[in-house]
Amino acid sequence: MPLTDTAIRKAKSGDKPIKMADEKGLYLLLAPAGGKWWRFDYRYLNKRKTLAIGTYPDTSLADARSRLDDARKLLANGVDPSEHKKATKAAKVTQGANSFEVVGREWHAKQARVWVKGHADKILLRLENDVFPWLGKRPVAEMTAKELLATINRVVDRGAVETAHRILQNCGQIFRYAIATGRAERNPAADLRGALPPVKETHHAAITDPAAVGGLLRAIDDYKGLFVTKCALRLAPLLFVRPGELRQAEWSEIDLDTAQWNIPAEKMKTRLAHIVPLAPQAVEILTELHALTGRGRFVFPSGRGPQRPMSDNAVLSALRRMGFAKDEMSGHGFRAMARTILDEVLHFRPDYIEHQLAHAVRDPNGRAYNRTAHLAERQKMMAAWADYLDALRTENVAPLKRKAG
Structure with a gap:
């Protein structure tokens, strides 16, 4: 039977928590200490979750049922009521549950589960610095392309055109999420296609001429800095992983016996586990380094302590000290x-x-290859690449010939 105010007032606590069921999944939890808490148990993405709705008598029976109806509407639209509550609290807004900041934080929390932490942090920081202060309190359903453009143009005006494009992309994703969850009907970001100045194409500076690569390798061999940094420099061309993946390498991921480095999915930009075959030259460097850092977690620990990896700029700073300019390497x-x-x-x-x-x-069917795809061929390729680098180091090289067309 549904609860009544009279039944709730007369209810006594016991030695253990007591549940007093209402309707539609709502119940009142009586704590042994005397507290009375409204709760709602539900399932989201096949996980059992509990939403705290309030305390009695501050939250009356009628208010609890009203909040329950709001939570069930969110669930019906594919929104986790608990995440929605957290986003609303983080946004600190009073204009309602459907402000742009609330929806934006909710979208971010959902996506952050599959993003690399650094990437997730950058996106949230962009929104907090460049969007929420001006548009956060606006109802997401009432936002216009004109006001969105005015906000993003502040970023353009300070010269950060690439950042402005990224912000527009993120805002478009938030609006699409709002549409999918029934809180908006259109995406004003789509109307701004072509409205921002184009981004000038830039590439990471790289040495690709074989003779110049040989010079770089010899400079690395002559590097006089920290041994850990020198090992990272020597492995960077052999493994050619992303700088963040290299500096965060852990000994638990590396098997010197099988000559493989297994990078877990949470560390990869693609969120897919990755295997790096280790050529004999790479195994030799890692074996030598293991004597120094192998008792710790990180292959390349920070100079400030072994509990964290080397800094983002360690390899880059070493390249600069060796005389390679930022537009060179x-x-x-x-x-x-x-x-x-x-x-x-x-x-x-x-x-x-x-x-x-x-x-x-x-x-060909559009599926991502798994981490072991072409592994035998890639092992041969990595070994040939390491041998070629050795040849470049001794200046036994052939000039780079571009493919026709």
């Missing part, structure tokens, strides 16, 4: 170097190269 440049030479000099299949670069390679 970057940490990401080792990837472009490998991609260019493996294709245009060593003539390996492009899909082998792209898969080893951990790009989102798809099979």
